[in-house]
Amino acid sequence: MRRFGLIGRTLGHSASARYFAEKFRREGIAGCRYDLFELAAIEELPRLLERLPELCGFNVTIPYKQAVLPYLDAVSPEAARIGAVNCVRRDGTRLTGYNTDAEGVRASLDGLLRGERPARTLVCGTGGAAQAVRYVLEERGMAYDTVSRDPARGRYTYAALTEGTVAAARLVVNATPLGTAPRTDESPLLPYDALTAEHRLFDLVYNPPLTRFLEQGARRGARILNGEVMLHAQAEAAWRIWNGDPE
Template sequence: MKAGLIGKTLGHTASPAIHEKIYRAMGISGTYDVLEMPPDQLEGNMKYLAKDGYTGCNVTIPYKRDVMPYLTDISREARIIGAVNTIHFTNEGAFGYNTDYGGFGRSLEQAGIGVAGRDCVVLGTGGAARAIIQYLADKNAKSITVVSRLPHSKIEFDDFTKKIGASEIDYQSFETSHAGDVLVNCTPVGMFPHIDGCPVSETCIMAFPAVVDLIYNPKDTELLKMARRHGARTLNGMYMLVAQAVGSEEIWMGREISSSVVEQIAKEMERLYE
């Protein structure tokens, strides 16, 4: 098995360690490479990877949308979301998937956080946010509010939220008027090395009984610390990160991987960021 991660700047990625743990757990031989590349080399490198024996690659910031024109076909969920984070190279071509969607769902289930019939708020408008928004819509969230610095400034994202039935507001409006049931942070605010950052005020955070932060480094962001101070159920991004990695490997291997593997690796990885 030969796989890797495509991105622009990947200095602190945990993905190689996670995939190596998956290989050990499954008893197979595999390598997982870090594949940093500038935007102008993306198309050429995609062709090279397919010829160089890669079974598949994950895709991260800022290329989750950029790789899509170079793929033979794209799965339903990735097409609807408008972002690809997993590529499978086969004799028939390169195929795109989005395992962030299923990884987020598995992490919510593990944490006991339900979204059906709930008012949900998502911070951010990137590729991961699109997967989360689509998942919330598919799982019958009562309402979905997306908070961004410049609402309605991205035409494609605007079209996406309109189809979903989500509303868009700015941070000032959220600070003054919004509460809900589930808050999900899809921004990098609070991520290492800027660990003192928090995307919204404690006044906003305390209004939510469940708070999810897709950041995994550090394990406990300021957002999650504040949420717990007010009794919220919290979840960081590590379980989702491992679950989406397992989802990718399931595609590449053509087999299911037990949830116990996800749980064990997530626990091992979390210890690195305590």
């Protein structure tokens, strides 16, 4: 049995296990399973690996995309540039980290923007997922500003955002977990009245499909996209990595 899975602190919202179960059934992939492994702290990872020698690879989610780095033997060049890992391949005792979030962000922006090139983007969040978003924006030469609760980590704090700043940023990305089930009443604290039909909103959250962040944009005519495209794209990229095609 080849085993795969997802590590994180709280995984009740995750659709990864269901996605891979459906993939295995649809594609006739036998002898594989995908499980969720909640870790109260990243320090529990070595014990998990010792307990499951059949674990061939795993995804990494909040809050361990950066914390996992010291446990890895190698990191792909792209993951090193991003500064975060969300996919780990295991070969014996050797762990190699990759970042497939970037591929998911690329696919999502392609579908949302449809060739448009907003002059300014706001990225809410400064964690591992946000780092992948910023990496892709930089790759495409798209200017952005970051928003954080911590004034030392973002260009803006949420309290400092004005309607003018949001109005000028025609692409707004939620790269925080705010709004994820079961806490669906949460959303980034933005001046939503500044949104228009010219805005594009991308939420990395996919559960629920329509977050409060996206609903606020849709109500004002903005084009919106949740994190489902990203989930599928990064999962397929991870599967290729685990099966010998890291490119």
